[in-house]
Amino acid sequence: MPELTTPTEIRTETLSYAESVNAALRRALTDWPEALLFGEDVALPGGVFGVTKGLRRLFGERVFDTPISESAILGGAVGSAMMGARPIVEIMWADFALVAFDQIANQAANVRYVSRGRLSAPLTIRTQQGSAPGACAQHSQSLEALFAQIPGINVCMPVTHQDAYDLTLAAIADDDPTVIIENRTLYHGRKESILTGGPVEPIGGAAIRRPGSDVTLVTWGSMLHQALAAAESAAAEGIDVEVVDLRWIRPFDADTVLGSIERTRRVVIAHEAHTFGGFGSEISAQVAEAGIALRVPLVRVGTPPTRIPAAVQLAGAVVPDASRILDALRRAAHDVAVTVA
C-alpha cells in the first residue's frame, strides 16, 4: 500500500454523499502522483452524477474522458495498474460492467495469482446500482453477489457519508482490484459532517450501526437506511434489533456478523438484490456451517427473481422497504416477549 496512512490534516467538512466521494478522490489524486481517474464523462462534465466535479480542473490530464467503451476503460485500468499506475475508473451504472465483465472476472482478478505475485492490478472501479423510480431494467440491477463471487477482487458498498469517503480511500490504497458500489439515491441528499484527512483504513470490516440484543439484522447498500428505520419501529414494539452493515462484501467480516448472530441467535438478512443466489445466501450458509443454533429460522428479505420494472408501483411491489423488513423482524422475534407500548 502506498504511503497515505499518515493523517494529513483532520478536518470536519459538511458534505453530501457525492461530495464525500469527491473529497476522497481529490485526496487520492493529491497524495498519489500515480493515481489516474478516467471514465465516461468524468472529466469535463464531472460525471453524469456530478461525483467527479472539479477534479479535471485540479489535476489536468490525469483526469480524462474516455470513449463509451467499457472494455477499454477496464482493460486500460488493468494494464496501467500492472505498470504501477493507480487507476480509478467509473463505470456509470453497474449494469454496464457486464459489457466488459471479462476485464474484471478474467483479467483484473487473475493478475496477481497467475504471476505468482510478481504483478498486481491495484485498480479501483467505482460504480452505482439499484432500483430508482423510473429506472429501466438495464439500469436497476443489484449485482454485488456477482462481483463477490469472483476470488481476486474486493467489493464494497459504502452507505454512510463517512464510509463514502473512507472506503473509497481504502479501496484506492489497497494493492488489489476493488469494485466500489455507490448509492445513487444518496448522492445529492442531505449533507452531513464527516472527518476528512485522517489515516486511511485497511479494507474490510463490518459496522454495527445499532446495537441490540434480540435480533441481528444484517444488511448493506441501499437497504441500510430502511433497515435502521425498521429497527426503530421494532424497538417501539419491544424488539431490540442489532443492525450490522457489511460495508465490505469481500473481504467478508465473518467475525462481526457471526459474532452478533451468536449473541442474538435470531437473524434477518435484508438486501435489495434478488434473494435467489444473492449474497444473503452466502451468509445463511455461513451461519449454518458455523453451527449457530438459531432460536427461530433465519429470514431473508430481498427482491424476488424478476426483472426490475420501471413503473414506481411495480418496482415498489418487489423491491423491499422498511415495512417488509419490519415484518421479517417480527417473524424472527415472534418468540420474544413483546410488550407493545
Next chain:
Amino acid sequence: MAALTVHLEQMVRIRQFEEKVQELRAREEIVGSVHLCNGQEAIYVGSCAALDLTRDAVFPTYRGHGWAIACGVPLVQLFGELMGRTVGVNGGRGGSAYFTAPDYGMYGENSIVGAGAPIAAGAALAATFDGSGRVAVAAFGDGAMNQGSVHEAMNFAAVRSLPVIFVVENNSYSELTPIASMVRIERLFKRAAGYGMPGARVDGNDPEAVASAMSQATERARKGAGPVLLEMLTQRLVGHYIGDAQQYRPAGEVEASMAAEPIGRLTRVLAGLGASADVLREVEARVSAEVAAAVAEATAAPLTDPTSVLEHLYA
C-alpha cells in the same frame, strides 16, 4: 549475417521447444490444452529484436510460447511451468496459456481472445504519465480482429495517441475457421484507417521484415505519434491446439506452408550469403542440447507444493 544467425537460432529454439512440448503432452507429462506456434516464429523473434524489453511490455495470446522465448524467458522456467513444477515461471499457476514474466517484458499471455488489447493500451497509457518511454505490444490472431475489445482498444489508443503496437498474427485461421469466411475484407490492416492510425501488412515469415516494421512503429510510438496496426502474414504448421486433426484444411496447404516456413527460408537466405552448409545443423544441435537440459532440469524439480495453492490471491 551475424544478426540473421541469431534470428535463426531463436526461431529454432522456439520450434524445438514446441516440438518437445508436443512430445511431453503426448506422454502426458504436460496435460491440458496447449496451443503451439510452429511456423509463426519469425513474428516473435523479429518483434523482440526491435523492442527494448527492459522497459517495453508484450501482451500475447494463449499461443504465446514463442513470445516468451523471444523475450528471453529461460526454457527451464517454461517447461517447469507446463509441468507444474517449482521452477515454473509462475509455479504452475499460469500454465501454457498464461506465461507471465514481467522481468523479461512478458506481461502475460491471455486465453480470452482479444482481451489483451485493452490491457496493452492500459500499459501504454501508464507510459504517457510515468516517463518510462515504454511501448506496449498487443499481439493477437486474425480471429481477434472481430472482438469488440480489440476495436475498443484501437480506438482508445488512437484517440489518446498511446504508444501501443497492435500486432495481428494472421495465420489465416481464426481457430478452426478460415478468416476469409469471417470478414469481408482481405487486408485486415486496413481497419486501422477506421481508427485514424497507420496500418501495414508485413511478411510475417521474415524476421528482418518484422524487425524493420516493428522498429519503425516503436520509434514512432516513443515519439508520441500514437499506435500502429501491423498485420503479419504467416501460416500455422500445426493445429489450433494439440489434438486438432485439422480436417478443415485443404489438401496440400500445410505442405505449401512448409515450403515458406521461416526457418527453412532463413537457412536458404544464409546459404545465399555464403554461410556454411552446416549452419542449420549446428544451430539445431546446440539448441537441442539446451532443450534436453532444460527438460531434464524441469523434470527433476519438485512439483509445486499444493499447500501453496491459496497463496498470491490477494496482497
